[in-house]
């Protein structure tokens with residue numbers, strides 16, 4: 412059943428609220444007629460994936476030089492997860508090792524140690540690519556680069572973190588691709604140093620790794636605008652053009668059905684539809700699962716403003732992710748496990764839901780108290796401080812915990828880049844650069860982990876062996892303990 416046009420009105424994020432002036436791309440091409448000739452590339456989705464792919468295709472030397480690229484979105488630019496996220500532009504540390512190496516039927520990605528390290532290093536290197544493009548193109552999107560602090564708040568979490576740290580160091584020494592890499596990462600175990608670095612109650616250990624943030628709506632808009640302004644390729648964008656489906660033609664082209672907007676023909680169709688993919692590619696139902704997720708803007712009191720504002724981004728075990736915006740306070744979102752663990756939500760209130768029109772009052776309540784309960788010395792909030800805005804967005808979760816990239820099996824001319832499991836800003840630019848390379852050369856970009864490649868075998872394996880998120884075990888005790896210890 413088609414997801415678009417949506418019968419409801421989505422919530423509005425801080426990022427969407429603060430990027431809707433005349434320079435934004437709202438409503439771009441909304442009333443224009445779709446091209447009638449066969450085009451070279453149709454990209455479905457104008458989030459970070461669609462915009463970055465259009466950018467890479469349309470650069471000098473890119474696959475679309477001298478060719479025509481059309482971007483279609485069911486709504487506006489960055490109206491999906493890309494305009495509703497937490498603004499973090501960097502992935503996690505060695506903490507990912509265990510989940511990446513855990514078997515599929517235990518909710519992991521089932522990777523070998525070498526492949527898991529490759530994924531972590533790939534994710535960490537993405538920020539270099541984003542930073543270099545932001546600088547070379549002069550993108551104004553509040554891009555910031557510094558440190559991310561991962562705070563461990565349970566003895567079990569700290570022990571697990573230490574194990575993963577030791578394992579990562581050991582594996583890196585002999586890794587075929589990353590041997591010898593010097594990392595600017597540290598683990599902090601001294602209680603005084605942990606307290607100072609984390610500024611949070613109940614912290615028992617911390618990691619300091621490279622961090623970054625940006626205004627994702629401005630960032631995506633800038634990438635899309637650069638593509639539209641390309642002098643090498645003919646790029647156009649049509650907002651409010653929902654794709655109802657597509658079909659393969661005998662001549663190798665693909666017909667794209669845009670319902671009321673008409674039909675288009677393309678030599679290549681690239682699905683940048685992330686959490687909504689199952690509606691146009693039903694074979695990925697239960698493989699690429701929508702996840703209903705909350706985020707918020709929290710206006711910090713004077714105790715956390717100016718010189719006392721946060722100097723790093725945060726990931727709090729069984730809690731939240733936090734970034735400091737340049738002007739507006741903090742963007743804070745709960746990790747699903749924190750909500751399950753403290754019995755605020757059940758998994759079926761999160762997984763399988765792609766409706767971002769509502770905020771759950773119980774999550775809003777949790778967010779309203781979270782910073783005060785968590786940050787040392789937060790203090791009393793004046794009228795206008797504290798929880799200022801709360802919104803939702805839909806994460807695309809692949810059940811084998813890896814992005815899905817490349818040619819869609821059994822669908823000639825159809826490609827995909829999706830399923831970033833809540834870490835798209837840390838993956839998308841390197842993934843789409845790789846996909847643009849593949850579209851040009853026919854070859855996989857070896858900088859992108861091979862484990863991201865979508866194939867019949869991978870889909871079959873995921874369907875047969877991967878744990879569906881609704882079946883994840885929910886362990887509540889330790890998270891409840893944290894919540895209580897913070898009160």
Ligand SMILES: Cc1cc2nc3c(=O)[nH]c(=O)nc-3n(C[C@H](O)[C@H](O)[C@H](O)COP(=O)(O)OP(=O)(O)OC[C@H]3O[C@@H](n4cnc5c(N)ncnc54)[C@H](O)[C@@H]3O)c2cc1C
Nearest residue numbers: 456458459460485491492493496497499654804834835836
């Ligand atoms: C609350 C929240 C917090 C997050 N925090 C972070 C974070 O801090 N750091 C991080 O790295 N990641 C974070 N993420 C994840 C990140 O936002 C996503 O991984 C990323 O935005 C995915 O980008 P995308 O372009 O692939 O998908 P989306 O941004 O969802 O874009 C998909 C687009 O496709 C369009 N579309 C779908 N179906 C159709 C159709 N049939 N026809 C036409 N158009 C269609 C949609 O309208 C949408 O615009 C978060 C996500 C959420 C929801």
